Amino acid sequence: MAVFTPVSLEQLSDWIEQFPLGRATSIKGISSGIENSNFFIGTEQGEYVLTLFEKLHIEQLPFYLELMRHLAQRGIPVPAPVPNDKGAIVNLLNDKPAAIVSKLEGQSQLDPQPVHCAALGDMLARMHLAAKDFKILQPNLRGLAWWLETTPAVLPFLPAELGQLLASEVQYQKDFAATPDYRALPRGPVHADLFRNNAMFVGEQLSGIFDFYFAGCDTWLFDLAVTVNDWCVDLETGVLDTARSQAMLAAYRAVRPFSQAEGIAWQPMLRAAALRFWLSRLYDFYLPREAEMLTPHDPTHFERILRLRIKDAPPAL
Numbered sequence: 098m099a100v101f102t103p104v105s106l107e108q109l110s111d112w113i114e115q116f117p118l119g120r121a122t123s124i125k126g127i128s129s130g131i132e133n134s135n136f137f138i139g140t141e142q143g144e145y146v147l148t149l150f151e152k153l154h155i156e157q158l159p160f161y162l163e164l165m166r167h168l169a170q171r172g173i174p175v176p177a178p179v180p181n182d183k184g185a186i187v188n189l190l191n192d193k194p195a196a197i198v199s200k201l202e203g204q205s206q207l208d209p210q211p212v213h214c215a216a217l218g219d220m221l222a223r224m225h226l227a228a229k230d231f232k233i234l235q236p237n238l239r240g241l242a243w244w245l246e247t248t249p250a251v252l253p254f255l256p257a258e259l260g261q262l263l264a265s266e267v268q269y270q271k272d273f274a275a276t277p278d279y280r281a282l283p284r285g286p287v288h289a290d291l292f293r294n295n296a297m298f299v300g301e302q303l304s305g306i307f308d309f310y311f312a313g314c315d316t317w318l319f320d321l322a323v324t325v326n327d328w329c330v331d332l333e334t335g336v337l338d339t340a341r342s343q344a345m346l347a348a349y350r351a352v353r354p355f356s357q358a359e360g361i362a363w364q365p366m367l368r369a370a371a372l373r374f375w376l377s378r379l380y381d382f383y384l385p386r387e388a389e390m391l392t393p394h395d396p397t398h399f400e401r402i403l404r405l406r407i408k409d410a411p412p413a414l
């Protein structure tokens with residue numbers, strides 16, 4: 098159950114008067130999702146998604162929502178925030194910051210094939226280019242600075258060998274981040290959490306990508322590595338599936354060719370992307386936040402992926 102703050106149709110009906118959506122006709126809680134309270138709402142203008150932000154700080158929300166607005170205006174299929182009659186896209190509802198966004202058609206594709214991975218690669222490259230002139234700067238809040246801060250909190254819980262792996266990978270990433278190759282990587286606003294459950298398909302057609310609440314400014318290659326590490330792996334073993342990863346990379350490259358530095362950084366970024374989710378899952382597992390209501394994701398999945406990305410050089414970009 099992932100509605101943490103209930104909203105009745107009556108409450109919604111009063112609140113929605115400030116939006117150009119007519120009367121509210123229905124509200125239905127969405128049971129998946131672990132970060133926010135989400136609802137499908139019916140209005141006289143059609144169906145939308147209402148999100149109440151449970152944990153994110155209100156000062157961080159403009160980055161996410163304005164980025165979605167910016168991308169939607171440039172034809173990238175992402176949920177478009179609906180402004181109220183004063184132009185505001187974040188407004189309090191039941192004491193929580195809340196937003197209404199457009200509803201994407203389709204379903205998640207949890208068993209992706211090369212055709213789906215190609216669609217993702219193409220869209221990711223288009224999204225990176227479309228966000229180039231986005232004006233708000235917010236770092237990836239789950240980047241290197243967070244890894245350095247969080248590792249000491251998690252280390253006491255880990256057996257020696259795992260602690261050693263974690264500490265040495267964080268050091269490796271810190272060293273790599275100081276190299277000219279890393280500093281030469283193109284960067285900008287990235288999604289940073291584009292897993293299978295954050296995209297919608299109608300058949301083989303990608304109808305949209307959503308859940309931008311881990312987005313931030315980082316390297317484009319890191320974003321691609323996060324996406325490859327989820328969409329293009331065998332979920333049992335973590336092994337990269339060549340057909341799916343080649344399909345994704347070829348489609349990305351066709352829109353935005355890779356630089357020489359990106360070729361060099363590919364394996365380090367696949368390792369960084371695995372480390373990012375291993376660490377956040379370890380953190381949620383050992384240090385669950387107060388009022389955490391759901392079982393955390395399995396950290397060992399990304400430990401396995403990290404070990405594989407360290408051991409095996411990936412196919413060249």
Ligand SMILES: Nc1ncnc2c1ncn2[C@@H]1O[C@H](COP(=O)(O)OP(=O)(O)OP(=O)(O)O)[C@@H](O)[C@H]1O
Pocket residue numbers: 099127129130131132133134135146176198199200201202294295307308310
């Ligand atoms: N704009 C949208 N259009 C259609 N469906 C949506 C939209 N936004 C959210 N959903 C639905 O709501 C579900 C939960 O949304 P979302 O993933 O954003 O929540 P979350 O709490 O951030 O979850 P998590 O962090 O676990 O991914 C999605 O799986 C999707 O089914």
Ligand SMILES: N[C@@H](CCO)C(=O)O
Pocket residue numbers: 290292374377378394
């Ligand atoms: N994609 C994250 C969850 C947060 O959206 C994970 O799988 O750990």
